[in-house]
Amino acid sequence: MTTPESAFLHQVRHNPVYGDFVRALGPADGEFPLLPVEAFRTGRVYAADTPPELVFRSSGTTGMRRSEHAVAKADRYRQAVFAGLDHFYPDWRRFVVAGYTPGYDRNPHSSLIHMIRMLIGEDASGLSRFLEPGQPVPSDWAAAVHASGRPVLLFGAAFGLMDLAEAHPFALPAGSIIMETGGMKTHRREMDRLDMHTRLAQAFAVPAADVHSEYGMTELLSQAYAGGDGRFRTPPWMAVSIRDPKNPILCLPDGAEGLIGIFDGANIDSCCFLLTGDRGRRHPDGSFEVLGRWKSDNLRGCNFLVDE
Amino acid sequence: MSTFHPDDIRHAAAAARAQAVPPPAALPLPVSVLCLHAGNLPLVGWQDVLAVYRAGMRYAGKLSRKDPDLIPAFLAETALPLAPVPGFPLHHTDLAAFRGLRADAVLFSGSESSVPGVLRRLHELDAVHDATRFLIRTAHTSLAWVDRLDTDTLRELAEGIARYDGAGCRSVRRIHSPLAFTQAARLLADAGSPFADRTPPPRIRYRQAYLQAIGAPHIRIGTVLVSPEPPLWDEDGYVTWVQAPLDRMIADAADLGAGLQQLYHPGAAPPPAFPHPRWEPLSQAQTPAWDWRPDGIDPVSWLLSPYFPA
DSSP states (O other): OOOHHHHHHHHHHHHHHHHHHHHHHSOOOSSOOOOEHHHHHHHHOOOOOOOSEEEEEEEOOOTTTOOOEEEEEEHHHHHHHHHHHHOOOGGGSEEEEESSSSSSSGOTTHHHHHHHHHHHHTTTTOOEEEOOOOSSOOOOHHHHHHHOOOOOOEEEHHHHHHHHHHSOOOOOTOOOEEEOOOOBBBSSSSSSHHHHHHHHHHHHOOOOEEEEEOOTTTOOOOEEEEEOOOOOOOOEEEEEEEEEEEEEEEEEOTTOOEEEEEGGGGGGTSOOOEEEEEEEETTTSSSSEEEEEGGGGGOTTTTOOOOO | OOOOHHHHHOOOHHHHOOOOOOOOOOOOOOOEEEEOOTTHHHHHHHHHHHHHHEEEEEEEEOOOOSTEEEEHHHHHHHHOOOOOOOOOEEEOOOGGGGGTOOEEOOOEEEEEEHHHHHHHHHTTSEEEHHHHEEEEEEEEEEEEEEEOOOHHHHHHHHHHHHHHGGGSSTTTEEEEEEOOHHHHHHHHHHHHHGTTTTTHHHHHHHHHHHHHHHOOOEETTTTTEEEEEEEEOOOOTEEEEEOHHHHHHHHHHHGGGEEEEEEEEEEEEEEOOOOOTTEOOOOOOGGGOTTOOOOGGOOOHHHTTSOOOO
């Protein structure tokens, strides 16, 4: 397993962007420097000598440059995804995997869709599949899944699943898990996570505790997962720290809110040390909560703090 | 220990001393005003003190714990004759000190997200009453138009960017110019030499290391980073250079809406193609006149309006 220490030495030597970042920062007391994920929008963040086998791109919005993550070895991504699921969901292969997302052919550069495609490919029964967004779940598929006696692992972005829940609710087989992959803020609504999970549970007839969350991003190869308690946990080769927005080289104590920083040992060929723009809070057991995007007006001079 | 560089404090004090403020209005009854001073905006905070004085009202000021001495020092230096009644002027760093004040008006400058919490706390403390009037200013962004690179313009621009470490709603946050960043960068960096001895805080060092790592063009003036579009961050200590015709500035000002504080122009007059009430000379970016109108509102008129209706 890649340790942070060995990853740091490797990347300072082999990743020009991270190496330059560390050198420009200079000697500093604190933790390993975390490269802002925005670096993936401005150029290639890469630490391998061979051409990438995969390139993931973020969806992005109009006028915004998309992140691009060059993955040197496709098999490393595969291993990270499967080992992560094995860690948190040891019996996941028993599930029928469904992705309520655009299919792979329509978005081949999405890391999430690539991941779901790999999971679907592991199910020889043919029941696992992508579900067409905006359409009701095909009744023949739902019947076949129920007849199989297998539970469903349903992946989807939060707002997409909410659309499905509102327009075409249906009962999932007992033991199923809904895996929302983030994206609770859309042009149409912003919703509290707990409220959303409650509504999804009702619409798909599963206990609220079986609405889980996945925390991943284009710039990472590994994922963290949250069960019903809303606290994300990382696989052993990944770790989260909460960084001080006023000095991101420093970690904040457990319970304090700050920027979510990530060590992803699977990212050894791009960058293992990343600073996200997400606001989070860590707990003493190493789990963490995602509290939304960090709002920069927290760092604006016009902000008035009732500093009592 | 102030959060400000000593030069900034001297600059603010000199500006405060230089203001010739007219005498106060005569009010038919005592009126108390609670000013919630954001510590990182010395002249804006001072301007609120002046507004209370001009309105002939009783001043109470919640001072920032980071800079508790600035406003009292300005009061002492200028010998401003605030209403000399028992209990006033009153200033304190602890909001709880204003418990039971029941102020008739509150002046507040801050981010929109902080407003609900502040209002709730004031009511909990009985620092306000049911009829208290609130003047809440939330504008946060000032833009500068730069269509020339003469010595005065560059000096004023550097001052507008780097004074108070780029903090506050009057500091230049975005530069609009028909000129390329590469044309101006070296000259502007040189013009910022009076701020060269300032040590950037860790956040800015982190940002600058990032810009260097990705090969992004940028300069640092004092503790403030300037880089061309696209904007990378929206926070104090970072300024974006927008190379575009004036039309783009007009569009950006409209997009900012209530968030727009000031527009600055070099030389004597703003570009005639863009009439707007918020234009000010670039030279005044960090030295607002006593009658400056934050968010376009004259605080003296606002304070007096219930007592002297138009």
